[in-house]
Amino acid sequence: MTALLRLAGVTAFYGAIQALKGVDLEVNEGEIVTLIGANGAGKSTLMMTICGTPRARNGRIEYDGQDITALPTHTIMRRGLAQSPEGRRVFPRMTVHENLLMGAHGSASSASGAAMAQVLALFPRLGERLGQRGGTLSGGEQQMLAIGRALMSRPRLLLLDEPSLGLAPLVVRQIFGAIRELNRSTGLTVLLVEQNAYQALRLAHRGYVLVNGAITMSGSGAELLARPEIRAAYLEGGH
Amino acid sequence: MSTARPTLVAAMTDAALSALVALGLFCVLIGLRLVPTDSGLTLHTRPRPLVLTVLAVFAGRLLLRLWQRARPAGAPTPRLVAEGVTRAGRLVGPVFLILALTLPLYTGRYGIDVGILVLTYVMLGWGLNIVVGLAGLLDLGYVAFYAVGAYSYALISTTFHLGFWTSLPVAGLLAACWGVMLGFPVLRLRGDYLAIVTLAFGEIIRVVLINWTSFTGGPNGISDIPRPTLFGLKFNGSGDPDTFAAFFHLDYSVTQRFVFLYYVILGLALLTNWVSLRLRRLPLGRAWEALREDEIACRALGINVVTTKLTAFAMGAMFGGFAGAFFATRQGFVSPESFTFIESALVLSIVVLGGLGSQLGVALAALVMIGGSELFRDLAEYRMLIFGLALVVMMVLRPRGLVSGRTPSIALGARREIAAELVAQGRG
Numbered sequence: 001m002t003a004l005l006r007l008a009g010v011t012a013f014y015g016a017i018q019a020l021k022g023v024d025l026e027v028n029e030g031e032i033v034t035l036i037g038a039n040g041a042g043k044s045t046l047m048m049t050i051c052g053t054p055r056a057r058n059g060r061i062e063y064d065g066q067d068i069t070a071l072p073t074h075t076i077m078r079r080g081l082a083q084s085p086e087g088r089r090v091f092p093r094m095t096v097h098e099n100l101l102m103g104a105h106g107s108a109s110s111a112s113g114a115a116m117a118q119v120l121a122l123f124p125r126l127g128e129r130l131g132q133r134g135g136t137l138s139g140g141e142q143q144m145l146a147i148g149r150a151l152m153s154r155p156r157l158l159l160l161d162e163p164s165l166g167l168a169p170l171v172v173r174q175i176f177g178a179i180r181e182l183n184r185s186t187g188l189t190v191l192l193v194e195q196n197a198y199q200a201l202r203l204a205h206r207g208y209v210l211v212n213g214a215i216t217m218s219g220s221g222a223e224l225l226a227r228p229e230i231r232a233a234y235l236e237g238g239h
Numbered sequence: 240m241s242t243a244r245p246t247l248v249a250a251m252t253d254a255a256l257s258a259l260v261a262l263g264l265f266c267v268l269i270g271l272r273l274v275p276t277d278s279g280l281t282l283h284t285r286p287r288p289l290v291l292t293v294l295a296v297f298a299g300r301l302l303l304r305l306w307q308r309a310r311p312a313g314a315p316t317p318r319l320v321a322e323g324v325t326r327a328g329r330l331v332g333p334v335f336l337i338l339a340l341t342l343p344l345y346t347g348r349y350g351i352d353v354g355i356l357v358l359t360y361v362m363l364g365w366g367l368n369i370v371v372g373l374a375g376l377l378d379l380g381y382v383a384f385y386a387v388g389a390y391s392y393a394l395i396s397t398t399f400h401l402g403f404w405t406s407l408p409v410a411g412l413l414a415a416c417w418g419v420m421l422g423f424p425v426l427r428l429r430g431d432y433l434a435i436v437t438l439a440f441g442e443i444i445r446v447v448l449i450n451w452t453s454f455t456g457g458p459n460g461i462s463d464i465p466r467p468t469l470f471g472l473k474f475n476g477s478g479d480p481d482t483f484a485a486f487f488h489l490d491y492s493v494t495q496r497f498v499f500l501y502y503v504i505l506g507l508a509l510l511t512n513w514v515s516l517r518l519r520r521l522p523l524g525r526a527w528e529a530l531r532e533d534e535i536a537c538r539a540l541g542i543n544v545v546t547t548k549l550t551a552f553a554m555g556a557m558f559g560g561f562a563g564a565f566f567a568t569r570q571g572f573v574s575p576e577s578f579t580f581i582e583s584a585l586v587l588s589i590v591v592l593g594g595l596g597s598q599l600g601v602a603l604a605a606l607v608m609i610g611g612s613e614l615f616r617d618l619a620e621y622r623m624l625i626f627g628l629a630l631v632v633m634m635v636l637r638p639r640g641l642v643s644g645r646t647p648s649i650a651l652g653a654r655r656e657i658a659a660e661l662v663a664q665g666r667g
Contacts, residue, residue, distance in 0.1 A: 053538060077541025089536035091529050095647045102529050105522055105542050131647070153541065 003062070004029045004157055004189050005050070010059035012042075012049045019045040021213040022059065027157065027191050032183050034192040034200040034221070036234060037210035043193040044086045046210065047161050050191075051083055052076050063157070078106060082155035086162050086193075088146040092135025096126055099134045099145055103152030112152060119148040122178055140171035147175070151182075157189045158182075164196040172196065176203050197234035201225045209234075250304035254297045261296035265289055332599050335606075339505060343498045351497045355504055355569065357609045359562055362508040364589040364601040366558030369515055371587065372596035373524065374551035375531025377434045380441025381586050383421070384414040384556040386448060386578035388563025393461040393573045394454075403467035403568050407561060414560020415553040417444075422552035426545060429534070441583050448575040460574025467568050469499060504565055511558045512598055518554070519648045527551050528596075528648070592633055594640025603641050 005027040012020040019042045027033045037043050049056050052073040061069045068076050077083070082103070091099050100119060104112035120127040123144040129137060134145060143163050150158055160179070164172040176199055182188050194200035201207050201221040209217040209230065217224065224230050270289040273280045342354050367381045391410035395401050401409075425436050448455045455461070466474060472483040474496035483499070484491035518524035526547045529537050537544055567573045589608055593600030611629070615622045637643065 051539065072543075073538050074541045074543040077539075082541075083539040085536060085539040089533050089539070091532035091536065093532060093645050094525075094528060095649075097649055098525060098528075098647060101522075101649065102525060102537075102542070103540055105526060105540060149540065 002029055002065075003027065004064060005191065006060075006062040007046075007050070008060045008062075010046075010049060010056045010061060012045055012054050012056055014045075014054065019054075019213055020049060020056075023210070023213070023215055025208055025215065027189060029156075029189055030183070030187045031206060032179065032190040032192060032204045034194055034204035034207045035210055036194055036197040036200055036207060036224075038233075039195070041210045042213040043210055044161055045213075047083065047086070047159050047191075047193055050076075050159065051081070077153070080153075080156040081159065082150035082153050082157070083159040084143075084146045084150040084161060084163065087165065088139075088142045090134035090137070090142050090145050090149070092133065094134055095131055096134060096137070096145055097130045099149055100126070100152050103149035105153075107153060111154065115152045115154050119151050122151070122182060123148055140167050140175070143167060143171075143175055144178075147178070155188070157191065160190060160192045162193055162195060164194060164199060172199060176200075179203065197230065198225070201230075246308050247305075250301055250308065253304055254301035257300040258293050258297035262289075262293050265292050331603075335599075335602065343501060348494050348497055351494070351501050353610060353613045355497070355501050356613070357606055358501070358504040358508050359566060359569075360586065360589060360609045361602050361605040362504065362511050362562045362565075363559060363586045364593065364605050365508065365511040365515055365598060366555050366562065367586050367590050368555075368593075368596065368598070368601050369518075369527070369558070370551055370555035371590050372601075373515070373519065373531065374527040374548065376548065376551060377430060377437070378552075378555070379434045379438035379580075379583055379587065380421070380444075381437075381555070381559055382578045382580070382583040383441040383444040384417060384559030385563040385566065385582065386444050386575075387414045387417045387556075388560030389567040389573045389577070390448065390455060390461070390563075391560065392564035392567045393464045396465050396568075397461060397463065400465075403465065403564070407564050410564035411557040411560040414563065415557040418552040418554075418556025418559075419549050421556075422549040426548055438580070438583075441578075441580060445575050445578050448578070455575075458575060460572060460576075462572045464567050464571050464573065466496065466571065467500070467503060474499060500569055504569075507561055507565060511561070514554075514558075515598060523547070523550060525648055588630070592630070592640055594642040594644075596645060597640065597642035600640050600642030 003026045005025075007023050007025040010020055010023045011018065023042075023046060025033075025035070025046075035043055035046065045054070048054060050061060052068075052071060056069055059069070060067060063076070063079060063081065066079075068079070091102065094102070100116060101112065104115060107115075125141055126144055126148055129141060134142065137145060143165075147158075147160065147163065150160075163175050163179075167175070179190060179192070180203055183190055192200055192204060201224050204221045207219065207221050207224045208215050209224070217227070217230070219227075225235075266289060269292055270285055272283045272285050274283050339354075339358075343351055346354070363381070363385065366384075367378065370376050370378045370381070388410040391413045392403070392406045395406040395409060396403070421437065421440050425433050428436060449458055451457070468474075469483060471481060472486050473479070473481060474483050476482075476484070476491040476493075478485055478491070480486065482491070483489075483495055489495070515524075519528070526537065526542050527550075529540075529542065530544065530547055530551075534544060537547070566577070570577075585608070589604045590601055592608065593602070593604035607629070608626070612622055612626055615625055618625065633641075
């Protein structure tokens with residue numbers, strides 16, 4: 001298997017505060033990889049650094065064998081990466097349809113039509129809500145919209161930042177089910193950032209644990225789930 | 240009906256309190272008057288206007304309270320009424336367009352003059368609406384682009400003797416360049432900070448215009464700016480064969496020039512409207528709106544935030560520049576005095592009052608604010624009072640502007656409500 005995304009010694013700063021302390025991480029083609037960690041561990045920062053804001057100060061980020069460390073954000077996103085950002089961030093006053101079209105920004109309309117059909121097949125609920133404003137959707141629907149919007153650019157690698165945030169367990173299972181289904185049927189590679197470690201590790205092929213801006217553990221999902229220190233830190237009473 | 244009496248009592252108490260506050264406020268302001276006499280100033284009391292004002296406040300407050308009671312907040316409007324309003328609302332635009340197109344037929348020179356003024360502000364409002372309403376970039380220095388357009392045309396026409404129609408695109412282009420120049424340093428700013436920098440930018444342009452005497456004529460401005468022509472036909476009474484009146488064998492009247500100017504600004508305003516409406520349906524316009532909604536989400540979707548912001552600034556500035564060039568050719572004279580901060584504030588309040596992003600709302604607001612203040616010209620100093628009162632009432636009744644709803648940029652068929660049902664049935 002070849003690595004679609006490879007991070008080597010990546011550091012990132014917010015002013016003087018070091019948020020990432022030399023992260024090494026690999027995501028292979030067709031894999032679901034999850035990054036778990038506590039609040040403030042730097043999970044979202046890592047996600048944003050891959051996309052170029054904030055920029056990595058040291059280290060190297062490779063996508064599809066090419067160095068993307070210094071590229072501007074919008075160029076990176078055009079290369080087949082898509083991100084569903086933390087907190088969903090749907091456009092509240094725009095309709096679901098418009099929200100989805102924003103995800104296809106810059107791609108041909110024929111391609112976006114096919115992508116739209118695919119997204120609506122994955123989340124039929126969005127099809128029922130096409131004319132409704134993004135801000136009036138429920139939390140789960142907004143999450144579906146955020147993922148659908150990211151999929152509109154037909155990415156090879158989907159970066160998902162905390163899709164389970166603030167959602168009922170049933171909805172979380174639905175969304176994780178959709179991710180698994182997407183990965184199985186289209187071979188989409190997924191990097192999933194989660195606090196909900198139990199669900200994430202069950203879904204993912206492999207996982208990394210981020211503590212204070214550094215990777216402390218990695219392994220297959222089942223392996224990590226079985227580790228006592230993981231159970232103690234992230235799972236006790238947490239699911 | 241059992242609650243009617245307490246409601247009335249509460250409303251009366253509330254109104255009485257308001258009247259008391261009014262009494263405190265106005266007892267000196269209205270109740271007293273200094274009258275110059277031979278021995279200096281003497282203090283006269285004016286009980287009558289004071290009592291009338293306080294009574295007016297009492298009555299107004301009472302009516303407001305009763306009206307609010309009669310229509311509790313959040314109560315749904317009856318379906319028939321709502322449908323009627325929607326249907327009537329759809330007619331407002333076309334009716335106003337027809338009224339605007341036929342205005343010279345039913346008004347005289349004064350009416351046309353007011354029409355020109357109103358349309359200039361409609362155009363400025365629509366131009367600023369791109370920046371503020373669509374892209375969500377609060378611009379307090381819009382008058383800068385108006386000034387750049389006006390001075391561009393004034394300088395080009397008096398220096399190179401180019402006509403209005405040749406200079407107009409150049410003026411727009413130059414204004415757009417200034418829009419980009421302003422855009423670059425403020426790319427990372429938002430909200431209040433952006434507003435302050437744009438405010439300063441507007442002032443800088445004005446100060447440069449005043450002080451760069453050798454280039455702009457300083458406070459004296461530039462005069463003898465040529466008037467626009469209709470395919471080379473001039474509007475004057477000289478009787479030459481290349482004048483409009485002589486060419487069409489008409490008797491010369493100064494109204495002809497005003498009618499022509501009126502249609503020029505109407506055309507320019509409609510162009511602005513058409514371009515904004517078109518752009519809204521294109522990915523670029525949608526990106527502007529997305530930027531207004533959530534900049535971080537835009538970045539996450541790979542939208543180039545820099546070019547999106549700069550195009551919004553450039554597009555808005557270009558239409559400001561067009562309006563400026565028109566202003567210069569209408570007046571025949573430009574000076575820095577015409578481009579003060581109050582102009583920016585006026586255009587911005589038109590956009591905000593009209594409802595951010597709404598084309599029709601902006602046009603209505605310009606009509607009310609500019610046309611309305613013309614209407615009350617006889618009232619002299621009370622004009623600003625009425626104006627202020629109208630603003631307060633508006634912000635209380637419709638805090639999101641006259642037309643606050645947002646029309647989706649893409650329709651799912653003829654009727655949206657129905658379209659959603661079709662989708663639910665699997666036919667969408």
